[in-house]
Amino acid sequence: MSILTFLRACRLAPHILILVKLIFTTAKKGTRLIMKYMNISLYLGILLLTISCAGQGMKPQVKSSRHPQVTEIQEREQPKLAPSGIERKDYIPGQILVKFKDGTDRQAIETIQRELHLQTIKTVSRPNLYLMKILDGSSVERVMECLQDFQEVAYSEPNYVVTVH
Amino acid sequence: MRKRAILILLASCFLTSPVLAFELDAGKKTQQPQGAAYVAGELLVKYKPSVDVTATEYYRTHWGISTLRTLRTIGVRHLKLPKGMTVKEALEIYKNDPDVEYAEPNYYRYATATPNDTEFDNLWGLHNTGQSVNGTSGTEDADLDAPEAWDITTGSSDVVIAVIDSGADYNHPDLSANIWINPGEVAGNGVDDDGNGYVDDIRGWDFVDEDNDPIDSNDHGSHVAGTIAAVGNNSTGVAGLCWAAKIMVLRFLNAFGEGDTANSIRAIEYANAKGAHVINNSWGGGGFSHALKDAIDASSAVVVCAAGNDGTDNDSTPDYPASYTSSNIIAVAATDQDDNLASFSNYGATSVDVAAPGTNIYSSKPSRQTVWSDNFDDNDISNWATGGDKNTWGTSDSLFFSGSYSLTDSPGGEYENDTDSWAQAPVVDLFGISDPKLEFELNGISESYYDFLYVEVSTDSLPWTNQDVLVGGVVFKSGISGSTLDNWLSATVDLKAYQGENTVHIRFRFKSDNIETYDGWYIDDVTVTAASSSYDGTEYQYLDGTSMAAPHVSGVAALIKAQRPSLTNTEIKAAIENSVDSKASLSGRVATGGRVNAHNSLVVPPAPSGLSASATSFTQIDLNWTDNSSNEYGFKIERKMGSGGTYSQIATVTANETSYSDTGLSGATTYYYRVRAYNSAGNSTYSGEANATTPAPPSGGGGGICFIATAAYRSRMAKEAVVLRNFRDNVLLQTSPRRSFVKFYYEIAPPLADYIGEHQILRTAMRFALTPVVYGVKYPKTSVLMLLFSVIAMTMTLRGRRSNRL
Numbered sequence: 013m014s015i016l017t018f019l020r021a022c023r024l025a026p027h028i029l030i031l032v033k034l035i036f037t038t039a040k041k042g043t044r045l046i047m048k049y050m051n052i053s054l055y056l057g058i059l060l061l062t063i064s065c066a067g068q069g070m071k072p073q074v075k076s077s078r079h080p081q082v083t084e085i086q087e088r089e090q091p092k093l094a095p096s097g098i099e100r101k102d103y104i105p106g107q108i109l110v111k112f113k114d115g116t117d118r119q120a121i122e123t124i125q126r127e128l129h130l131q132t133i134k135t136v137s138r139p140n141l142y143l144m145k146i147l148d149g150s151s152v153e154r155v156m157e158c159l160q161d162f163q164e165v166a167y168s169e170p171n172y173v174v175t176v177h
Numbered sequence: 178m179r180k181r182a183i184l185i186l187l188a189s190c191f192l193t194s195p196v197l198a199f200e201l202d203a204g205k206k207t208q209q210p211q212g213a214a215y216v217a218g219e220l221l222v223k224y225k226p227s228v229d230v231t232a233t234e235y236y237r238t239h240w241g242i243s244t245l246r247t248l249r250t251i252g253v254r255h256l257k258l259p260k261g262m263t264v265k266e267a268l269e270i271y272k273n274d275p276d277v278e279y280a281e282p283n284y285y286r287y288a289t290a291t292p293n294d295t296e297f298d299n300l301w302g303l304h305n306t307g308q309s310v311n312g313t314s315g316t317e318d319a320d321l322d323a324p325e326a327w328d329i330t331t332g333s334s335d336v337v338i339a340v341i342d343s344g345a346d347y348n349h350p351d352l353s354a355n356i357w358i359n360p361g362e363v364a365g366n367g368v369d370d371d372g373n374g375y376v377d378d379i380r381g382w383d384f385v386d387e388d389n390d391p392i393d394s395n396d397h398g399s400h401v402a403g404t405i406a407a408v409g410n411n412s413t414g415v416a417g418l419c420w421a422a423k424i425m426v427l428r429f430l431n432a433f434g435e436g437d438t439a440n441s442i443r444a445i446e447y448a449n450a451k452g453a454h455v456i457n458n459s460w461g462g463g464g465f466s467h468a469l470k471d472a473i474d475a476s477s478a479v480v481v482c483a484a485g486n487d488g489t490d491n492d493s494t495p496d497y498p499a500s501y502t503s504s505n506i507i508a509v510a511a512t513d514q515d516d517n518l519a520s521f522s523n524y525g526a527t528s529v530d531v532a533a534p535g536t537n538i539y540s541s542k543p544s545r546q547t548v549w550s551d552n553f554d555d556n557d558i559s560n561w562a563t564g565g566d567k568n569t570w571g572t573s574d575s576l577f578f579s580g581s582y583s584l585t586d587s588p589g590g591e592y593e594n595d596t597d598s599w600a601q602a603p604v605v606d607l608f609g610i611s612d613p614k615l616e617f618e619l620n621g622i623s624e625s626y627y628d629f630l631y632v633e634v635s636t637d638s639l640p641w642t643n644q645d646v647l648v649g650g651v652v653f654k655s656g657i658s659g660s661t662l663d664n665w666l667s668a669t670v671d672l673k674a675y676q677g678e679n680t681v682h683i684r685f686r687f688k689s690d691n692i693e694t695y696d697g698w699y700i701d702d703v704t705v706t707a708a709s710s711s712y713d714g715t716e717y718q719y720l721d722g723t724s725m726a727a728p729h730v731s732g733v734a735a736l737i738k739a740q741r742p743s744l745t746n747t748e749i750k751a752a753i754e755n756s757v758d759s760k761a762s763l764s765g766r767v768a769t770g771g772r773v774n775a776h777n778s779l780v781v782p783p784a785p786s787g788l789s790a791s792a793t794s795f796t797q798i799d800l801n802w803t804d805n806s807s808n809e810y811g812f813k814i815e816r817k818m819g820s821g822g823t824y825s826q827i828a829t830v831t832a833n834e835t836s837y838s839d840t841g842l843s844g845a846t847t848y849y850y851r852v853r854a855y856n857s858a859g860n861s862t863y864s865g866e867a868n869a870t871t872p873a874p875p876s877g878g879g880g881g882i883c884f885i886a887t888a889a890y891r892s893r894m895a896k897e898a899v900v901l902r903n904f905r906d907n908v909l910l911q912t913s914p915r916r917s918f919v920k921f922y923y924e925i926a927p928p929l930a931d932y933i934g935e936h937q938i939l940r941t942a943m944r945f946a947l948t949p950v951v952y953g954v955k956y957p958k959t960s961v962l963m964l965l966f967s968v969i970a971m972t973m974t975l976r977g978r979r980s981n982r983l
Contacts, residue, residue, distance in 0.1 A: 143439040172463020175435035176397045177483035177724040
């Protein structure tokens with residue numbers, strides 16, 4: 013009995029080491045914790061699963077697998093996990109499509125642009141659908157909200173990204 | 178399926194075998210668009226060579242059989258039978274004529290001619306015999322019936338299809354002849370000749386690079402264009418739905434297949450302004466765009482949109498532009514080789530309209546050449562340079578995509594912390610090269626978000642610049658981390674910015690932080706490719722997607738436009754949607770519950786002919802016409818008042834009807850009529866026009882007691898109605914008081930008659946009530962005698978009863 017327990021403990025040792033390392037790492041990385049939360053739960057899940065298998069006498073995968081099932085490829089810019097492994101940007105940041113009501117003159121448009129720090133990238137459709145650049149770093153949502161206050165604006169919307177089907 | 182395959186009108190080349198078929202059933206018309214086995218009302222007769230040509234005169238005068246045409250080379254007459262004579266009856270007549278060598282029905286023929294394009298057998302979506310395509314076999318007739326459609330039309334170079342996509346390889350031998358050329362633009366003069374805002378836009382526009390060269394640097398658009406209109410029957414490669422058409426190439430998706438709403442709107446407006454008849458949109462994503470929907474709503478084109486490849490329900494999760502409610506959009510799901518919804522295809526019982534083939538679709542791809550490549554199989558990277566902090570770059574045989582070696586940042590196992598090392602490929606010369614790309618295979622793992630693989634490019638004069646890398650369909654803009662989950666993924670870097678440079682340096686760079694290490698990255702088959710202008714017949718590929726389904730529908734729309742140029746976009750949409758092959762697998766998945774069938778959407782019935790109109794009273798005109806069709810669902814009757822009036826549809830009648838009574842008319846008025854046949858594919862052209870003038874109502878305002886009688890007997894020609902009408906004309910209208918009665922009757926009768934006519938029970942009751950009147954009018958003397966007799970009999974009976982009581 014005691015031998016078996018000892019053997020089990022031996023089998024568990026590497027996992028405990030990894031776990032300790034992980035906790036250490038987590039602590040060390042401090043602020044990264046939240047961003048990595050999902051990953052860590054996955055590590056823990058896999059580890060616990062492996063441990064429970066070991067406990068049942070199955071041969072544990074002690075050797076650190078060359079390809080642990082961690083996550084799919086991710087980008088630093090978009091650290092949120094998504095089912096596809098990456099969260100695509102739905103629209104182009106810093107750009108907004110603005111449609112002015114018929115008869116809106118150039119001056120009125122320029123006034124609005126000055127006020128909200130917008131710059132025309134190109135005329136998308138004549139007479140008055142424009143693609144504009146947001147110069148002050150405001151979010152597209154924020155600018156859309158502000159544009160609603162102007163009578164001259166028919167509507168505004170993000171410049172959505174589309175892809176091949 | 179051959180059985181359902183249609184079936185072309187017998188042409189002279191089929192006439193060599195004198196097969197008689199006297200035992201066949203009469204040419205009974207069917208409502209199936211596939212048509213009957215032979216043409217009703219027609220016959221092919223071959224006289225013996227010795228027989229005088231005037232022999233046909235007998236049949237014309239005695240039987241009313243006329244000659245449509247004589248097929249002179251083989252001496253066969255193509256005959257038109259008179260109305261009412263069946264093919265079987267006609268065969269009997271000719272069978273007994275010793276001068277006739279043979280007579281036979283004008284059989285529809287199975288389409289036997291398929292185009293001679295060498296890869297046609299791979300195009301299961303056009304013609305599915307159950308053949309194995311790219312290793313998968315399918316189900317016979319799970320296709321668009323393209324060969325059958327091509328017996329009707331193979332397209333027209335007058336039809337313009339805008340392919341709004343990643344561009345197209347307009348030099349491809351299977352595409353070049355069918356590329357639209359802007360008629361309003363003079364090539365290369367630097368002037369916007371047609372004033373559309375785009376200079377020298379001779380074959381469309383590139384909205385990505387803002388130039389006039391919409392060449393495809395993604396493969397997607399070339400594939401789509403080929404499905405719509407790869408040149409057919411040119412002994413080369415594939416055939417499009419349209420053998421001839423004009424593809425307007427509008428590029429707004431970049432080398433990675435990505436674009437934005439703003440440019441999609443510009444592309445659609447370009448197509449609208451230049452008169453495209455069909456717009457293919459094999460792309461989507463993002464949220465609802467008011468502006469994009471406006472641009473589509475403003476289009477007079479048929480706007481075909483791919484439903485999307487997420488395997489989800491567009492009714493609950495819209496995919497734009499397919500999910501816009503615009504009346505001119507056809508949203509397309511994808512089917513596989515067995516007519517099932519493809520596993521990846523989006524669907525939508527209300528928001529997706531039709532399905533079309535979308536798996537294992539073979540079509541054109543741009544020609545590419547290899548500029549430089551290394552597969553590491555010589556286990557030698559001495560021509561590469563490596564360096565940096567803790568550099569361990571080398572080859573490995575533990576993981577490889579091809580051969581037995583690959584390039585890796587850490588051949589010895591896990592990489593080290595705080596690495597920043599690189600492996601630089603030999604210098605690549607991109608001078609005189611167009612559309613260069615770096616392609617490689619990638620497998621591996623690094624710490625997510627912290628340890629990154631980068632691809633960097635420089636020239637002698639430009640610094641190292643990090644490149645966007647497309648891996649497994651996702652664009653990584655600032656390094657790759659995480660895991661490929663033990664899969665090899667294809668990676669692509671667009672080097673267009675470096676084309677024309679003599680010395681282009683490419684390197685893989687790996688940076689790790691100070692915590693956690695993994696196995697690192699494995700790279701194989703590193704290749705720099707570029708566009709090529711030489712073609713060796715291998716420029717084709719298989720692709721899957723609703724992107725591939727949509728162009729099948731665009732092609733069908735273009736065929737319909739070629740066949741019937743006057744149709745509007747919504748009429749073309751209706752012809753496609755009404756003509757689908759219903760499939761249980763698509764029921765509840767797409768609005769029509771079916772897969773598009775090109776042939777069914779083209780089998781417009783022939784127009785009726787011989788329309789005649791005659792006034793039978795001052796309120797009624799009877800129409801008669803000849804039914805020339807074997808596949809109509811019915812006929813639509815249109816009327817206008819006076820030659821300057823406007824036609825409007827007044828009635829439809831069912832298939833095979835050849836007459837109609839137009840009632841409730843005004844007297845002394847000329848009415849014009851025209852009739853057309855219709856079925857799922859749409860309407861036939863109109864019959865000739867016929868007109869009739871109703872007589873003036875009789876003086877005193879009368880016209881017919883027949884309103885109610887006609888309603889009761891359901892025909893003004895019923896003998897009872899005729900009797901009453903004659904009574905009116907000969908008796909009632911002869912004296913003034915009687916005319917007053919008739920006048921009064923006409924004021925109250927028409928609405929009453931209408932009401933009676935609509936109700937079976939009232940008609941029966943009215944017939945019962947009118948019977949003694951009719952008899953009274955028809956046999957006045959007998960009736961009087963009968964009446965007298967009845968009165969006497971009743972009197973006697975009553976008297977008898979009275980005496981009994983006493």
